[in-house]
Amino acid sequence: MAMLFDRLINLFSIDMGIDLGTCNTLVCVRGQGIVLNEPSVVAVRKGTNKVLLNGTAVGLAAKEMLGKTPGSISAIRPLKDGVISDFEICEAMLSYFIQKVCGKSRFFGPRVVIGIPSGITAVEKRAVLDSAERAGARTVYLLEEPLAAAIGAGLPFTEPLGSMIVDIGGGTTEVAIISLADIAACESIRVAGDDFDEAIIKHIREKHDILVGEQTAERIKIQIGSAFKLDQELAMEVRGRHVPTGLPRRATVTSVEIREALEPALSQIVAATKRTLESAEPELSADLVHHGIVLAGGGALLRGIDQLLSERTGLPVRIAEDPLTCVARGTAKYIENIDLLGSTLETDSEET
Numbered sequence: 001m002a003m004l005f006d007r008l009i010n011l012f013s014i015d016m017g018i019d020l021g022t023c024n025t026l027v028c029v030r031g032q033g034i035v036l037n038e039p040s041v042v043a044v045r046k047g048t049n050k051v052l053l054n055g056t057a058v059g060l061a062a063k064e065m066l067g068k069t070p071g072s073i074s075a076i077r078p079l080k081d082g083v084i085s086d087f088e089i090c091e092a093m094l095s096y097f098i099q100k101v102c103g104k105s106r107f108f109g110p111r112v113v114i115g116i117p118s119g120i121t122a123v124e125k126r127a128v129l130d131s132a133e134r135a136g137a138r139t140v141y142l143l144e145e146p147l148a149a150a151i152g153a154g155l156p157f158t159e160p161l162g163s164m165i166v167d168i169g170g171g172t173t174e175v176a177i178i179s180l181a182d183i184a185a186c187e188s189i190r191v192a193g194d195d196f197d198e199a200i201i202k203h204i205r206e207k208h209d210i211l212v213g214e215q216t217a218e219r220i221k222i223q224i225g226s227a228f229k230l231d232q233e234l235a236m237e238v239r240g241r242h243v244p245t246g247l248p249r250r251a252t253v254t255s256v257e258i259r260e261a262l263e264p265a266l267s268q269i270v271a272a273t274k275r276t277l278e279s280a281e282p283e284l285s286a287d288l289v290h291h292g293i294v295l296a297g298g299g300a301l302l303r304g305i306d307q308l309l310s311e312r313t314g315l316p317v318r319i320a321e322d323p324l325t326c327v328a329r330g331t332a333k334y335i336e337n338i339d340l341l342g343s344t345l346e347t348d349s350e351e352t
Contacts, residue, residue, distance in 0.1 A: 015029070015113075016102075017112070017330075017331025018097075019325075021171070022193075023193060023194070024298075024324075025097060028331060034328055038058070038060050039063035043065050044076060045073065045074075046072050055092070056096065058093050066215060078093055082170075082172035082192075083120050094131055095134075098110065112137040113141045113142075114331070115328075117145055117171075117174060118144045118183065118186050119172070119174075128140075145174050145327050146165050147176070149167040149320075150163060150165045152296070152328065155178065158181045161287055162177055162280065162283070162286075162291070163287075164293045164294065168269065168295065168299025169193060169297045169299065173189050175273050177284055185280050185281075189272045193299050196225065197214055197218055199262055200217040200220050200225075200261055200262070201214070203260075203261035204217075208238075210238065210251050216240060225255070225258050225259075226255050226303035226304045228305070233254060233256055236253060237251070237252050238253055273293070292318065293309060293313065293316070293318075294318055294320050295323060306318065306319055
């Protein structure tokens with residue numbers, strides 16, 4: 001009887017996958033694909049957890065406030081290094097996104113698959129489960145991000161064949177070798193897109209005596225950032241606060257200097273990739289000689305990062321189609337088979 005009731009509920013509820021990222025949160029719905037892609041930012045009244053604009057200052061509306069808020073307002077990113085750093089704010093953000101997708105009038109909460117970094121602790125997993133449940137999810141499943149990224153990238157993850165994914169997100173880089181629908185070897189490091197932005201901010205302050213904000217650093221990374229020498233180097237004008245005088249100033253930065261600034265963070269990603277390769281079984285290594293490495297996540301869009309990894313590992317490297325949405329699309333594909341595969345995921349429910 002309980003099983004029949006559960007199946008009846010499933011007919012009237014929504015199944016969704018969430019890529020709960022440090023920089024952006026993507027939500028996909030079973031049968032509809034990606035329906036939401038917004039920054040993981042919440043604007044609150046300073047000293048409280050009251051979300052502004054009647055609880056709607058979340059995502060795009062809140063990101064516009066980053067670095068521009070008066071003293072009475074804080075624009076907060078509730079995730080850092082791929083994990084929840086502010087539980088209550090994360091819960092408010094998830095609740096807003098779930099309601100935006102499902103609508104407020106639904107009687108049954110959705111079943112949710114959430115992508116999580118492979119290296120997080122049991123306490124951090126509990127924080128994700130609790131946040132999603134308190135935000136309105138009926139059942140929560142946790143899927144490791146490298147597995148989700150591999151599924152979303154279309155790798156043959158269920159076959160007895162070695163596939164390698166390097167997922168460079170905002171807070172973490174997930175490196176994994178996958179075979180037979182599981183992770184054979186992996187490493188998760190808390191070095192990723194946010195560290196690229198911080199390196200750019202530090203470099204411009206030290207070299208040009210100009211302090212720029214997170215959004216400006218991100219624009220610099222997107223417009224002229226690179227990991228490998230370019231055929232034609234780029235340059236752009238940046239504006240910020242002149243550190244010695246405190247007055248607004250502008251300067252011109254080049255792709256060469258930005259590449260130098262990014263090198264320490266990129267070297268850590270390369271090192272993690274090499275360590276994962278060294279820990280692989282010989283037969284899986286043999287597969288990777290032919291199939292190579294697939295890059296996913298927003299960091300895969302950095303110019304020349306595939307060339308850098310290929311040069312330093314000696315393996316073919318390609319960028320997944322639409323790398324930004326690989327994890328979200330992977331959770332969506334998992335949702336399509338949730339009744340068969342759900343028992344293999346970590347969950348806080350004993351749903352039958």
